[in-house]
Amino acid sequence: EAQVTQNPRYLITVTGKKLTVTCSQNMNHEYMSWYRQDPGLGLRQIYYSMNVEVTDKGDVPEGYKVSRKEKRNFPLILESPSPNQTSLYFCASSSSGQMETQYFGPGTRLLVL
C-alpha cells in the first residue's frame, strides 16, 4: 500500500529536550515536505526537499532542522523545542512531475510543556 508514515503520532515533551519526528514514504517520490497546522492558520510549510541531499527552508523554518540522506526518509528535528512549537505536524511527499499533488502522512501531534 502506497503511504507516508510518521512516528510518533503523539508526543508530549518538555522545553529544550531534543526530539526527532520520522517520516518515511514508499512511493519513490523525489519531493518531500514538512508542514505544521495551527488553528486559524491552515498548513504552513517548514522545510522541503526536492531530492536526496537537497533541502530548503519553507515559510516557518525557525527552530527546526531536516535531513534527506535517503530518498524514502525525511526526519524533522527539533534541537531545543519550545512551547510555540506545540502543533500538529504533517509530512508529505510527491513525484517531481507533480509536486503540488502531495500525499500526506497521518500527522504527529506535539505538545511542548
Next chain:
Amino acid sequence: DQQVKQNSPSLSVQEGRISILNCDYTNSMFDYFLWYKKYPAEGPTFLISISSIKDKNEDGRFTVFLNKSAKHLSLHIVPSQPGDSAVYFCAASSHGSGNTGKLIFGQGTTLQVKP
C-alpha cells in the same frame, strides 16, 4: 499576511443538496490551485485541482471554478453526502521559474453534511 483565505470556517448542508466552498487569494503569481480534504486524525488528501488557464474542472461530484479577475475559486459538491463531512483546504502554488512545489494553504472550512 494570509495569501489564501477561506473566510467561512464552517458550512452545514443537507444531504443531497449542493455544497459550495469558497476561497480567495491575493497573489497574482499563483497559477495552480488545489483542494484537499481532511478527516479527523488523518492527513489531508488531494481532491481536485485547476490550472489558471482553465476556469472549470470537474471530477464526478466535485467541480472547481476559478475566477481569475476576482482572484476567487470555489468547490462545488453535488450531491453532498454525509461522507463528505470533513475539513476542506484550498491551496495555491506558482509554476513560475524555480517551481519548488510550495503550497500556500487557506485556513480550512469544516463541512458538515446532515443526513
